[in-house]
Amino acid sequence: MAKQRTHIMVCGGTGCVSSQSLEMIETLKTLIADRGYEDEVGIVKTGCFGFCGQGPIVKIHPDNVFYVQVKPENLVEIVDEHIVKGRIVNHLLYHEPTSLKQLKRHDEMHFYKKQYRIALRHCGLINPEDxxxxxxxxxxxxxxxxxxxxxxxxxxxxxxxxxxxxxxxxxxxxxxxxxxxxxxxxxxxxxxxxxxxxxxxxxxxxxxxxxxxxxxxxxxxxxxxxxxxxxxxxxxxxxxxxxxxxxxxxxxxxxxxxxxxxxxxxxxxxxxxxxxxxxxxxxxxxxxxxxxxxxxxxxxxxxxxxxxxxxxxxxxxxxxxxxxxxxxxxxxxxxxxxxxxSIGTPTSPGTKVFALAGKVNNVGLVEVPMGTTLREIIYDIGGGIVGGKAFKAVQTGGPSGGVITKTDLDTPIDYESLKAIGSMMGSGGMIVMDEDDCMVNIAKFYLEFTQDESCGKCTPCRIGTKRMYEILTKITEGEGTREDIRKLKTLGQMIKDSALCGLGQTAPNPVLSTLHYFADEYDAHIDAKHCPAGACKALSKYAIDPEKCIGCTACARVCPVQCITGQPKMRHTIDAAKCITCGACYTACKFDAVIRP
Amino acid sequence: MPIKSLEELKAIRASQMKKVKLRDHGESDDQQIEILIGMATCGIAAGSREVLNAFIDIIDTENLDHIKVIPVGCMGYCHSEPTVQVNIPGQEPILYGNIHPEDIQNIIHKHIENGELLDDHILIQTFQTIR
Known part of the structure; x- marks a missing residue:
């Protein structure tokens, strides 16, 4: 075997493969061979680095330089500049979302700093096919x-x-x-x-x-x-x-x-x-x-x-x-x-891998010791909420878990503590939600999933989840009544107590936990027929701010259902009954006069 | 070939370690000696690629796990290429010029192992770099 001076590690996980990383490996091989460096430089296809939001990832050893979002057209530059001439390609380095600092090495990044990798120890380090x-x-x-x-x-x-x-x-x-x-x-x-x-x-x-x-x-x-x-x-x-x-x-x-x-x-x-x-x-x-x-x-x-x-x-x-x-x-x-x-908490030793997704800057796989707080995961590792919006909740445990709100952000995570705040560890899905997400809608999404995935063997799960889903649909469409809340609670508890397996026993969790933490959102849907987050289409109506509208007619011209009326240079109005909430007027208005629901 | 005992596995491991050693960055940075080699156009023209490969060869044959060779860009001393900088933790970096493959034994054995500098090759740093 020739003695190699450099290893180019290219991520071969599914995420990066779908962004052409396998083709890039072939291109790299040709580029390296064309320049006569094939004996000195090795190209290694690795497993997932975990930083999937920034893929495809290319890492160069021994310099320990971490390139993100590499595209096929960047490869010539990497080879000619970095491999041949030792010059780092600055524009491919990772930029920290909060400080906007450019970071060369992965161990300087907040995303990796707090991680402790046991289960993922070899991912991104070795060629899985060797x-x-x-x-x-x-x-x-x-x-x-x-x-x-x-x-x-x-x-x-x-x-x-x-x-x-x-x-x-x-x-x-x-x-x-x-x-x-x-x-x-x-x-x-x-x-x-x-x-x-x-x-x-x-x-x-x-x-x-x-x-x-x-x-x-x-x-x-x-x-x-x-x-x-x-x-x-x-x-x-x-x-x-x-x-x-x-x-x-x-x-x-x-x-x-x-x-x-x-x-x-x-x-x-x-x-x-x-x-x-x-x-x-x-x-x-x-x-x-x-x-x-x-x-x-x-x-x-x-x-x-x-x-x-x-x-x-x-x-x-x-x-x-x-x-x-x-x-x-x-x-x-x-x-x-x-x-x-010695790692983790006394009742839950070791680490846990979380799939960090949703409205968070650094999307990817993170492995942290048990007992790490949600705040550390979302704000330090995850780099905060996209677009600087307000954090609303995080769903752990997928369709079996519940939401965790701001007040519990500092809870150290382990099996017991999550259960105590109405969620669960589950397999480690972690979906971050911001102010634009409607909690009733989220609960409906999970119930749609579980009622669809229910195997149908036991009645509580087969029929119960279906009924819960129907009630939630009713609420998001503005047809809900006070009685529905009571029904959801009774039904949820009943399914929890009587379903045969874990799927049914945990299926009501998203509903029960959102009912507990976000009762006001349910109330708004039922009493005011209003969706505070503006996510439920049927309940969200656009309006025009009379102070800001100058009567430019831009909104009326783009409205597909002609529900906006008004003379030029006069203020316009939206007929809420006809509005289909497509949002075209909101995009068209140059004066911020259209109020989003 | 089936592996028949733990000893056989460990022997295979020992022989494979070299292949992946490049990717290890050690538990602590203070152990790692870095050799930076100027690999810009001027350096390559003057033979820095041969110097780099000669370093890699020695490190491999003598199992010098604590030394890491990193190609870098132009260090600004094009008149004295190939240039090599030796960074030993806790010591001032030393910059050498006009290094050719035959000088490498001296850098490794005299400088790194015994602390004797190669006076004929030292370049005086004539500028400062922002940190």
């Missing part, structure tokens, strides 16, 4: 250590002592789950990796699988050894083609190197992995529904107990863990339970 790069960073050493030096009981005890909890949402102790499965006597047991990431807006599992697939293979093999299973199944949605491709490559490489298959590390332990595709149903994230789907049956949950740890896949003891949970296993094995417990 097992040897994973090994170079200590990969498979945890598996080797476990198979050489530990009994299965010691492994389970170690994970249990670390306090690791399920990262998929429930927060159940991973060590306890392993212990229960290990204790169930059976001729055959299974390890299943839940990669059916269904929470809208969350994509950490996909990024881990795309950026570091070997870590999941290694962790599943360790789990297999710990609980006594010889088969592992990765249940992944077919909507993740890139993750599936990289997993397949990784499994082939692991098999070729004897890290999967028979007599791993010369021991008696044998482990095989297979991939099972899901059709992308939200309910299949629930472990019993997931197991049915893997079996080839309908993805419907069944009641627990019996828990999968006793009776799971094909009636055999099965351990189902989420991708992010597995990604934490190898570091725990290598660095020990005490190290893991």
């Amino acid at each position: 097992i040897f790069e994973y090994i170079a960073y200590g990969g498979y050493e945890a598996l080797g250590t476990v198979l050489t030096d530990c009994t299965p009981e010691q492994v389970v005890a170690n994970i249990k002592a670390s306090g690791l909890r399920g990262r998929g949402g429930g927060g159940f102790s991973t060590g306890l789950k392993w212990e229960l499965t290990a204790k169930s006597a059976s001729d055959q047991k299974y390890v299943i990796c839940n990669a059916d990431e269904g929470d809208p807006g969350a994509f950490m599992d996909r990024s881990i699988l795309e950026g570091d697939p070997h870590t999941i293979i290694e962790a599943m093999t360790i789990a297999g050894y710990a609980i006594g299973a010889s088969t592992g199944i990765i249940y992944i949605r077919a909507e993740y083609p890139l993750a599936i491709h990289r997993l397949k490559v990784a499994i082939e490489q692991a098999e070729a190197n004897g890290l999967l298959g028979d007599h791993i590390f010369g021991s008696d332990f044998c482990f095989k992995l297979q991939i099972k595709y899901g059709a992308g149903a939200f309910v299949c994230g629930e472990e019993t529904a997931l197991i049915h789907s893997v079996e080839g049956a309908r993805g419907e949950p069944t009641k627990k107990p019996p828990y999968p740890a006793v009776e799971g896949y094909h009636g055999k003891p099965t351990c189902v863990n989420n991708v992010e949970t597995f990604a934490n296993i190898p570091p725990i094995v290598l660095k020990g339970a005490d190290w893991f417990k």
